[in-house]
Amino acid sequence: TRHRPKVAIICGSGLGVLADALQHSDSFKYSDIPNFPQSTVQGHAGQLVFGELRGTACVCMKGRFHMYEGHQPAKVTFPIRVFKLLGVKILIVTNAAGSLADDYKTGDVMIIKDHINLLGLAGQNPLIGPNIEQFGPRFPPMTSAYDKDLCKLAMDICKRLGYTCVHKGIYCMVSGPNFETVAEARFLHSLGADAVGMSTAAEVVVAKHCGLRVFGLSLITNQVKKDYSEKGSVNHDDVLGVSKMRAEMLKALVSEMIAEVCGCACLLLD
Numbered sequence: 149t150r151h152r153p154k155v156a157i158i159c160g161s162g163l164g165v166l167a168d169a170l171q172h173s174d175s176f177k178y179s180d181i182p183n184f185p186q187s188t189v190q191g192h193a194g195q196l197v198f199g200e201l202r203g204t205a206c207v208c209m210k211g212r213f214h215m216y217e218g219h220q221p222a223k224v225t226f227p228i229r230v231f232k233l234l235g236v237k238i239l240i241v242t243n244a245a246g247s248l249a250d251d252y253k254t255g256d257v258m259i260i261k262d263h264i265n266l267l268g269l270a271g272q273n274p275l276i277g278p279n280i281e282q283f284g285p286r287f288p289p290m291t292s293a294y295d296k297d298l299c300k301l302a303m304d305i306c307k308r309l310g311y312t313c314v315h316k317g318i319y320c321m322v323s324g325p326n327f328e329t330v331a332e333a334r335f336l337h338s339l340g341a342d343a344v345g346m347s348t349a350a351e352v353v354v355a356k357h358c359g360l361r362v363f364g365l366s367l368i369t370n371q372v373k374k375d376y377s378e379k380g381s382v383n384h385d386d387v388l389g390v391s392k393m394r395a396e397m398l399k400a401l402v403s404e405m406i407a408e409v410c411g412c413a414c415l416l417l418d
């Protein structure tokens with residue numbers, strides 16, 4: 149491919165259409181890329197797409213890797229270091245997540261202001277093992293994992309686009325693949341998490357370690373039950389259904405973000 153991406157986008161469950169925004173695109177199947185794992189989850193196509201979005205060269209992971217697929221944390225996050233070596237400066241992570249916050253509705257968007265890397269805290273951190281100094285320091289800080297300027301820009305864009313169901317909140321990564329019990333949901337909520345999912349935090353840790361700026365979006369695809377009296381249960385088809393419904397909205401938001409970042413703050417990309 150002739151594209152030299154400055155921005156990498158990871159598409160969450162059912163959000164592969166974000167890659168359709170890229171023009172003059174070249175796609176590569178994960179199975180044709182050395183050392184890339186394969187996608188095994190429905191809603192994750194397994195293609196790396198290079199192209200231009202509003203004049204900026206981007207690379208898009210149409211399908212990500214999860215630990216519940218049997219991968220070690222370092223394998224799940226392997227593409228992030230590939231992006232760094234390709235010259236990427238900004239990582240945009242998206243995911244489908246369950247809501248723990250009482251005021252979030254299904255279909256809402258949460259701009260991620262911080263995360264709880266529950267697996268990382270418990271010894272499943274992608275940076276465990278010999279540190280590769282070429283990428284970053286042994287003890288990287290995570291106090292500003294999610295770029296404040298990009299968060300603010302996203303909030304402004306949402307306002308301009310007339311999106312009202314947008315929150316800023318804290319994402320908690322668990323391993324899955326099972327959805328949470330009521331007691332687990334209460335526990336995660338009491339920790340301060342607004343949404344829970346099975347990805348993202350490990351990718352962000354590796355991205356920050358190697359100096360990328362990070363912006364994250366969760367699409368709230370379901371309400372996590374925090375009360376035994378609440379009826380019904382979530383499944384992956386429901387998650388994909390909501391993603392499908394909201395994908396165009398996220399595509400517009402991500403496109404505007406990239407246009408703005410490259411239009412008025414080119415310094416981000418130098």
Ligand SMILES: O=P(O)(O)O[C@@H]1C[C@H](O)[C@@H](CO)O1
Nearest residue numbers: 160161243244346347384387
């Ligand atoms: O890749 P993401 O985090 O968007 O996927 C979420 C978590 C599970 O993989 C799946 C559950 O429905 O969606």
